[in-house]
Amino acid sequence: MTIAITEQDTRAGRQIEHNSFAIVDAEAGPHPYSEAQWQVVRRMIHATADFEFNGLTRFHDDAMQAGMDAVKAGAAILSDVEMIRVGLSQARLAHFGMSCHQFINDDDVAAKAKQEDTTRAVQAMRKARDRGLMQGAIVGIGNAPTALLEVIRQVQAGESQPALIIGMPVGFVSAAESKAALQGLQQVPWIVTHGRKGGSTMVVAAIHALLSLCAQP
Numbered sequence: 001m002t003i004a005i006t007e008q009d010t011r012a013g014r015q016i017e018h019n020s021f022a023i024v025d026a027e028a029g030p031h032p033y034s035e036a037q038w039q040v041v042r043r044m045i046h047a048t049a050d051f052e053f054n055g056l057t058r059f060h061d062d063a064m065q066a067g068m069d070a071v072k073a074g075a076a077i078l079s080d081v082e083m084i085r086v087g088l089s090q091a092r093l094a095h096f097g098m099s100c101h102q103f104i105n106d107d108d109v110a111a112k113a114k115q116e117d118t119t120r121a122v123q124a125m126r127k128a129r130d131r132g133l134m135q136g137a138i139v140g141i142g143n144a145p146t147a148l149l150e151v152i153r154q155v156q157a158g159e160s161q162p163a164l165i166i167g168m169p170v171g172f173v174s175a176a177e178s179k180a181a182l183q184g185l186q187q188v189p190w191i192v193t194h195g196r197k198g199g200s201t202m203v204v205a206a207i208h209a210l211l212s213l214c215a216q217p
Contacts (some may be wrong), residue, residue: 011150020046026166028054035062038208040191047205056197060189062184063164064213067138071096072215076137077207078128078162079200080104080121081168084140087204092211103127121147125154134160140207141167142200145174148182155187159168165190166206168198 024045031054032040044053060066074097079085085100093099102123103109109152113120121144128134134154139162141148148167154160167182167190169175179192 017046024051027051031055033057033059034064035122036068036213039213040064040206043212044202044207044210045123046213047201050197052197053193053202056194058183058192058194060191063189063191064210065189067164067191067210068214070136070138071098071138071210073163074098075163076101076133078102078125078133078137079203080141080144083200083202084142084203087200088207089211092208096211096214101128101133119146122150125150129154129160134162137162138207138210139165140200140203141165141169142203143169143171145169145171145178148178149174152178152185155185162188164188166203167191168193168202168206170196170197170202170216171199187213 021042024042028042028045028051031038031041037059041053041057044057045051052122077088077093077098077100079100081104082102085102088100104120106124106127109120109123109127112123114124126148139151141151148169151160151162151165155162165182165188167179169178175198176195179194182190182192195204
């Protein structure tokens with residue numbers, strides 16, 4: 001039997017994951033999502049055991065198709081923090097010819113943030129733009145609202161055109177506000193977690209769900 005690249009490596013691991021998804025499906029109850037959207041939400045619940053993401057997760061009408069098209073095209077992934085890059089399965093990304101980039105820890109990013117009195121997250125997104133990595137990319141923001149606000153600004157200014165923005169920063173300062181702003185964006189499809197909840201784990205789960213959908217025959 002051929003095992004999909006997005007499945008667990010061992011039979012025991014696959015069985016545990018499948019049983020977990022079945023429990024989520026049984027306990028989640030009714031939901032407003034399409035079959036494809038539910039694959040994202042279900043994996044996010046699976047990653048956190050938090051059923052509130054059934055309802056908190058919201059999708060632009062074109063988000064799933066845009067995300068799957070980007071995966072199949074081998075698009076770059078841009079993340080706000082290293083945690084997302086580390087959390088993503090490198091084997092799964094390589095299968096689709098994808099790579100993940102983050103610049104928040106770069107010395108030049110830190111120096112420019114001090115010079116311009118901004119955040120490293122803002123400067124990291126600007127560095128990605130300047131390198132041409134934003135065009136057609138999947139942008140995943142799980143930690144820094146200022147990174148999400150900068151990406152929104154770039155899109156509105158015509159500086160960047162990602163394929164999909166996954167906006168899920170967690171926290172209390174500007175997290176909910178940045179995601180509300182993203183939900184008002186028309187130029188680029190998005191997936192968000194409404195309100196304060198979110199995090200890098202959510203972004204990883206959403207991207208892995210997209211990879212899994214693209215691996216299905």
